[in-house]
Amino acid sequence: MEFTEDQILRYSRHILLPEVGGEGQEKLLNAKVVLVGAGGLGSPVGYYLAAAGVGTIGVIDNDRVEISNLQRQIAHNTKRLGVLKAESAKETFETLNHDVNVVMHKERLSSANIKGIIKDYDIVVDGSDNFPTRYLVNDACVMLKKTLISAAVFRFEGQVMSIYPGQGPCYRCLFEVPPPAGMVPSCQEAGILGVVTGVIGTLQATEVVKAILGIGEPLRGKLLLWNALDMSFRTVKVPRNKECPVCGEKPTITELIDYEQFCSMSH
Amino acid sequence: MTRDEERAVALTIARHDLTTILDHCSAAYPNEACGILGGTNGRVGKVYPMRNVRPSPVSYEMDAAEQFRVMKDIRQAGLVLVGIFHSHISSPAYPSSVDVEQAYWPGTLFPNYPEAVYVILSLRDQGQPVIKGYLIRDGAVSDVPVNVE
Ligand SMILES: [Zn+2]
Ligand SMILES: [Zn+2]
Secondary structure, three states, X not given: OOOOHHHHHHOHHHHOOOOOHHHHHHHHHHOEEEEEOOOOOHHHHHHHHHHHOOOEEEEEOOOEOOHHHOOOOOOOOHHHOOXXXXXXXXXXXXXXXXXXXXXXXXXXXXXXXXXXXXXXXXEEEEOOOEHHHHHHHHHHHHHHOOEEEEEEEEEOEEEEEEXXXXXXXXXXXXXXXXXXXXXXXXXXXXXXXXXXXXXXXXHHHHHHHHHHHOOOOOOEOEEEEEEOOOOEEEEEEOOOOOOOOOOOOOOOOOOOOOOOOOOEOOO | OOHHHHOOOOEEEOHHHHHHHHHHHHHHOOOOOEEXXXXXXXXXXXXXXXXXXXXXXXXXXXXXXXXXXXXXXXXXXXXXXXXXXXXXXXXXXXXXXXXXXXXXXXXXXXXXXXXXXEEEEEOOOOOOOEEEEEEEXXXXXXXXXXXXX
C-alpha cells in the first residue's frame, strides 16, 4: 500500500513508533471495527479509532441525540439534537479523518440481526447501556469468534475486559446470567460522571488498537476496574469457566437469546 | 486518604447491639433476617433491623423504601453505613454465591456498598449462633474480625 503525502504527515507520530511503523498503520487503515452504541463509550472509542485511521468503523445505534446525552457523549453536539446518533457519529468521525468510512447500522440489535451485522468486522466494541444487549453481544462474539472489547460504567467507576473467544474467558464466565429484574437497584440512581465514560472508552480504544497491531498484553483473562474518586486502577484475574454456558466445555447456549429489557444503566 | 485506608480492618459491636441482631434473626427463624449497621470508624453505633420482603430460608431482600429511610437516618445521625447483616439458617456464616453477587452492581464488579462489612449470623446450631464479618470486593471475599465489647 502506498501512503499519500497527507497520510504520511497525518500518521507520522504512529509511523515513528517502531511497534507501529508503516506496516502497523496499514493494518489500522485496513481494520474493520464495529461499535455497539454511539453513546458515552462509543463516542471516545470512535473518535480515537477515527483519528488513528481505522479504515472502517461500523456504528450500531438507532437512538436520537438528546440534550441529556451531551454531558458525556462527545461525538454529538447541540446542533444535532434529534438527529440519529449513527448519522451524527458518522459526520463527526469522517470530518476528523477522511480516510475513515463510517458504516451506519440504524437498527436495534437483536438475536435476528446481530450475526449478520458483526460478521463483516474484525473487532466488536461493546458500549451498550443495558444487560440484554451486553449478553447478546457476548454470545454472538463467542459464536462467531470475534474479538470483543467489553466495558461498563456506573457512577464513578468503570470496568474493561477484552474477550478473545477460544483463548480466554468471556463475559458469561464471570457473570453467568443477567440479573433478575428485582435484583437491579432503582434505575434512577444510576447516574454517571461524564468523564468516566471518556476514560473507559479511551481504554477500550487502546485495547482495539493493540489488537489490530498485535502489540502488548491485552486485558485477556483480566478485568480492569477504575475508580475516579480515588484514581485507582485494579486488575482482577478472571479464569475461564469450564462450565460457562456459552464458551465452556459443554455449552448450553447454542442459540442467541433476547432477554427482556428492564433497565438501562444510563450512559 | 485512599479507599483502602478507609476500609474496615475490624468491626466492633457492643453486646446489647449484638443482642438486637440475634433477637431479630431468631424472630424471623426459619427464614433469613436482615438489617443495616450504622456507625463510624468500624464501630457499630446503631442497629437497624430490616424487613425481609421475600421471606425465605435461603435468601433475603430489603424493602427499598425502608432502606432509603434508614440511609437518611444514618446520614442525619452523622454516621455512615458500616455493615449489612443477615442470617443463615442451615449454612455456615460465610457469604453464599448470591450474597457475593448481590454485593455488586449487577454484571459488574462495582461494589454497591464499598465500605460495608457483610456480617453473617449462622443459626445452623440455634443454641450456638456464629457471627462473622467479611469484605466483598473485586470478586473475592476476605475476613473481617467482629469484636464484641
Ligand atoms: Zn465464557
Ligand atoms: Zn446469605
